[in-house]
Amino acid sequence: MAMKKIKSSLEIALEKIGEVQENREELEKLNHEKYLKAASSLGNSFLENKINKEQLAESIHRYPESIREKALRIFIARLVEGINPSNTMGILEAITFLTDDAHIKKTCQKTAGLFQQYLEGVAKKKATLQEKLRHILEDKLAQEGFRGSALAGFNITGTEQWQKTAALLEAEYNTILKDFKETILQQPGSRESE
Numbered sequence: 001m002a003m004k005k006i007k008s009s010l011e012i013a014l015e016k017i018g019e020v021q022e023n024r025e026e027l028e029k030l031n032h033e034k035y036l037k038a039a040s041s042l043g044n045s046f047l048e049n050k051i052n053k054e055q056l057a058e059s060i061h062r063y064p065e066s067i068r069e070k071a072l073r074i075f076i077a078r079l080v081e082g083i084n085p086s087n088t089m090g091i092l093e094a095i096t097f098l099t100d101d102a103h104i105k106k107t108c109q110k111t112a113g114l115f116q117q118y119l120e121g122v123a124k125k126k127a128t129l130q131e132k133l134r135h136i137l138e139d140k141l142a143q144e145g146f147r148g149s150a151l152a153g154f155n156i157t158g159t160e161q162w163q164k165t166a167a168l169l170e171a172e173y174n175t176i177l178k179d180f181k182e183t184i185l186q187q188p189g190s191r192e193s194e
Contacts (some may be wrong), residue, residue, distance in 0.1 A: 032067045039063075039071035043078025046094060047087065053094040060098065072098060080184050085173055088115050095184065104184060111180040118176055122169055129161055 042059055045051045051059075056075070063071050076098070079091045092108045092115070099105060 035063050035067045035071050036074050039075040040078050043075045046079060047082040053097045057098055077185060080181055083177065107180060107183045114176045118173060125165055129165060133159060
């Protein structure tokens with residue numbers, strides 16, 4: 001019959017410390033996950049215009065320092081997922097406001113400039129198409145005996161020509177965002193030095 005080894009008080013204490021340490025690490029992991037989920041929710045709140053960039057900075061600043069950078073990356077990734085032509089400038093401003101990364105700030109500034117050019121191009125193309133279609137419709141209505149302000153308030157957005165133009169403009173917008181998204185979503189330290 002083998003004798004059972006009797007554990008010393010020291011061995012028992014060391015086992016308890018190990019269990020406490022494992023529990024502490026598990027609690028810390030759960031706590032970090034809570035903050036990361038909250039960062040994603042903050043991104044949703046920003047996209048829904050429920051909070052502004054100052055409130056975001058204040059919220060993220062309250063996160064434990066050990067998780068703050070990762071939470072900020074998750075928040076920014078959520079913004080990038082939700083970017084569209086109507087919120088592009090707000091998202092670029094928020095990212096620039098929240099980050100200290102010079103490369104990301106430079107990318108946001110470059111993208112803002114390209115987006116402004118894009119908006120100007122959209123306005124010009126729409127005005128040109130509006131004028132072209134207005135002349136065509138005026139001629140057609142004149143042939144049918146209509147004159148004067150029959151075309152007042154004519155909106156081209158429902159026309160086939162505008163739908164084709166809008167599809168081309170959307171492709172142009174996506175091209176602008178491609179480099180932006182790739183740069184912003186890179187993990188820190190994975191960027192090549194400039």
